[in-house]
Structure formats: structure tokens, C-alpha cells
Amino acid sequence: MVKPGLYERDFYAWTREQAALLRSGQLSSADIDHIAEEIESMxxxxxxxxxxxxxxxxxxxxxxxxxxxxxxxxxxxxIANTRDELADLLADNPSLTAQIDAAVGSAYRRARRQAAAETGYGESAFPDLCPYRLAEMMDGDFWPDQS
Structure with missing residues (x-):
């Protein structure tokens, strides 16, 4: 049986060890596969x-x-706080804007399902597709009215 490595036994210790190895330039001793996996996970x-x-x-x-x-x-x-949090997230990660259309689609499906559950109206009471443009969603002056 193979003995589990530090990555499996003590993740925190592994992160400290890998950071020290990278900082000291000891790339050949670093756990490159797991480091890459963790970066992708982030x-x-x-x-x-x-x-x-x-x-x-x-x-x-x-x-x-x-x-x-x-x-x-x-x-x-x-709503105002979530707009601010989203703006901060996108400012910190500008490349996420390339994912925004897919993210809105996925987020809207969740929001529609939850809105139906919370309001008791049923999903059919809400539009099938997101009724708001991203610019509207992020606009502090945008407050949708029933149409």
C-alpha cells in the first residue's frame, strides 16, 4: 500500500511546504501536479x-x-449590497466578464426556482429567460416593476 503524501495527510502543511519550495526556486522538488490542480480549483x-x-x-x-x-x-x-459585491468580484477578476452570459443563465435558473418556492407563485409566473440585462442588474437606479 502506498503511503499517502503530505498533500493527502495534512493539506495546510502541504501548502506551506509548497509555497516555501516555490519561493526558494526549488521547482524540481515542488508538487507541480497538485499545485496546478489547486490553482485550477481556485x-x-x-x-x-x-x-x-x-x-x-x-x-x-x-x-x-x-x-x-x-x-x-x-x-x-x-440588492444594493449584492450589486456592490458583484462589482468587487468582477473588478478583482476582470476575466470573469467573459463568463458572464453563461453565469447569468445558470444563476437565473436557480433564482427562478427559488423565487417560485419562496413566493408560492410557481415557476410559470416568472419569465423563462432572465428578463434583465446585466447593465440593469448592476445599475443602482434600476428597480424593476411588474410589467
């Missing part, structure tokens, strides 16, 4: 974060539009 995590934040924003915009009698300061604050 990129996927940023993309998942984009979809998650978009889903929260879209959920609240849908509820704002379709439940006007429930509008309040907490919804307004949640």
Missing part, C-alpha cells in the same frame, strides 16, 4: 462565486418585481 471557485452572487441578486430582483407589496428597506439593502 479559478473554478471564483466562477462559482460569480454564479452564486448573481443568483442572489436575481432572486431579489424577481421578488422586488413580482411582490411589490413586500418591498422594503431590507430587500433594497440586499
Amino acid at each position: 479559478g473554478r471557485a471564483e466562477k462559482r462565486e460569480l454564479v452564486a452572487r448573481l443568483a442572489v441578486l436575481l432572486l431579489h430582483l424577481l421578488k422586488w418585481q413580482f411582490q411589490p407589496t413586500h418591498r422594503g428597506a431590507s430587500w433594497r439593502l440586499s
Whole structure:
């Protein structure tokens, strides 16, 4: 049986060791395959974060539009905060903008399903496709009304 390496036994210790090896230029001793895997994983995590934040924003915009009698300061604050968080995420990771269309599609499917569950209206009450453009979603002056 093969003894598990440090990567499998103690991930934190492995990260410290690999960072030291890279900083000292000892590339031949570094665990290149696992380092590459972890870097790719970090990129996927940023993309998942984009979809998650978009889903929260879209959920609240849908509820704002379709439940006007429930509008309040907490919804307004949640929408504003999520817009800020998305702007920060995109500023920190400008290449994510190339993924935005796919991310909006995925996020909207989640938001629509959750809005249906939270409002009790059913998914058919909400548009099949995202009714908002990205510029609208990110615009602090955009507050959708029931059409």
C-alpha cells in the first residue's frame, strides 16, 4: 500500500511546504501536479462565486418585481449590497466578464426556482429567460416593476 503524501495527510502543511519550495526556486522538488490542480480549483471557485452572487441578486430582483407589496428597506439593502459585491468580484477578476452570459443563465435558473418556492407563485409566473440585462442588474437606479 502506498503511503499517502503530505498533500493527502495534512493539506495546510502541504501548502506551506509548497509555497516555501516555490519561493526558494526549488521547482524540481515542488508538487507541480497538485499545485496546478489547486490553482485550477481556485479559478473554478471564483466562477462559482460569480454564479452564486448573481443568483442572489436575481432572486431579489424577481421578488422586488413580482411582490411589490413586500418591498422594503431590507430587500433594497440586499440588492444594493449584492450589486456592490458583484462589482468587487468582477473588478478583482476582470476575466470573469467573459463568463458572464453563461453565469447569468445558470444563476437565473436557480433564482427562478427559488423565487417560485419562496413566493408560492410557481415557476410559470416568472419569465423563462432572465428578463434583465446585466447593465440593469448592476445599475443602482434600476428597480424593476411588474410589467
